Amino acid sequence: MLQSTIGKGVNLGLRRALEDDSKVLIMGEDIGRLGGVFRVTDSLQKDFGEDRVIDTPLAESGIVGTAIGLAMRGYRPVCEIQFDGFVYPAFDQIVCQLAKMHNRSMGKIALPVVIRIPWGGGIGAVEHHSESPEAYFAHTAGLKVVACSNPNDAYWMIQQAIASDDPIIFFEPKRRYHEKGEISDDGELGGAFPLHKARVAREGTDCTVVAYGPMVRTCLDAATAAEADGRSLEVIDMRTLSPLDMEPVYDSVKRTGRLVIVHEAPSNVGLGAEIATRVMQECFYSLEAPVLRVTGYNTPYPQSRLEEEYLPDLDRVLDAVDRTFAY
């Protein structure tokens, strides 16, 4: 057991992956000497050398495109995109190339590339530094998409993602990087909670609340507040956004009859829509109320002085929970 943070959890996971497999490479802008703008790769270049922890030129299409080539050559690159809003120059390489290569090669090529993206809002940043683009990637067949929400997951999930032969978009909740928690770092990778499984983060009986990444903390806080009002919320951390692991959600909704889905990304054609549809199909007779979503608005991320209004918070989650009880 180790007291740590989410940022440090990723760092330790990367370190262990570099130690365990000489084919693992880390690449991205400012990740070397600086240790990344969030210090997630702190000291890795010092300890593993410039050949394995690579400061790339300032070109995201280049980062992902060359990672693809390195993977074709037998390496396992882990790319860092400095901020969510800067992944788009690499969009072709991710969506057209990385995602489809296995299919296009009729199974002959696998690309074990991980793309880490510090993601989401809440840090008071200027434009393009607070985005939630997960739906673009979850919409793309051939990519897997995961999001960690606590230090232990950060540590294990990054290693599992690197060990996977699938291309994986790995979202890290940047505003939670400093959030503390325990890492159980003594086990083997094979014994860790599976990468593509959702998990009940808090058990409850009255209403199911589904979240992932930075919103898990918000929803756990909402559950604590709801408890004071005598209401028991079950919080599920989705962890894997593509493929979705719906069983724990079905299971929960069949017990609670109510579901609120929370994410920072806009609602329109977002993960919430997909989750709601599946629940509607699978749990129709259990539902006591329509499935509700609490999300960012369908606007560009606003100026920082308005981000608290934009982002789902405890009050908005509880308001939605109240509304499901009004039916």
Added chain:
Amino acid sequence: MVNGERARGTTKSGGTTRTAAKKPTPRKKATTDRSVANVADPAFVQLLTPDGERVEHPDYSVDFTDQEYRDLYRDLVIVRRLDTEGTTLQRQGQLGIWASLAGQEAAQIGSGRALAEQDMVFPTYREHGVLWTRDIDPIMPFGLFRGVDLGGWDAQKYRFQGYTIVIGAQTLHATGYAMGITKDGKVGTDDGEAVIAYFGDGAISQGDVNEAFIYAAAYDAPVVFFCQNNQYAISVPVHKQAKTPLFKRADGFGFPGVRVDGNDVLATYAVTKVAMDRARHGQGPGLIEAFTYRMGAHTTTDDPTRYRDKSEEEEWRLKDPVARMRGFLEKQQLADDDYFASIDAEAAEHALSLRERVLTLPEPKPSAIFDHVYPNGSPLLDAERAEFLAYQESFEGSGH
């Protein structure tokens, strides 16, 4: 007044067959010297030494009146002082972030003052000095950095487009804008229009910037690419991403490139004037590499002690662009101590006024989130805005 010609004779001045098939010369292996991108080159244009000594260059010169020289110095001092205020405001929690121009004053003032009124600027997030030369109230970008607005100024009125944070994107916009100028027939005369696109030594690695070069060359677009090589892209020194002096890239794209001492306001003025005049006369694009130094952190969130030595900063401090111009004025006896004191006082006044006004920038009203998403509106957003307002009202008086 400026006269000058392109520094290197790689391109015909007539502009008809500028990219005519040149035999590809085999690429010489770059030396393994990691500082190769920094080596001095004969094309490095300098008119003022670090000591403020006026020197001549065969292709470029300036001919300013005494007052014009003093005005350039005044610009340099004021933009540095305003920039310091930006950093201070951020440190005091009054801005979310600030991107300092310290060290790059001469690159920005020289190039900015060389523009004609009708020219259009496409800046990055650091061009506060260029903004000043457009006679724009320096408070204009502070709403963006304070987080109360999104920038959103009237680019046509100021001939100065919005700050662009996504690295390199604006170089393509500049090129397209310049292509529009050509289509409108607004090139080929002294009052023709031209465009200047600012970007950094890191940005030049981006696909967008390289595509901008391709488009500008293909369409003879009246655009000047002004690369401020401040030696760093955040923590990454230029020699890690470039194995050739940046200005030489222009050659391969088929337009002239020149490297200028970016800490010499006279030289940056001279090369920019020539390149912009070429562009406005229909002779196509140009690349200027202003060789300079980012004296401070990348932004207020950065800590340069993690990746560079103090001694390097000290070395560059000897080439300070503001001190250099002061040295020139002193040597030429164009200004005395009273003058310098009066400029410092004026700069302090500007900074004070800026500070007061930044502190009272209006806070946005929450429903501004829904403003300006579509020119033609959206029923989805109309509904969302109404819901949002109702939700907000539900808190009124409820103790929240």
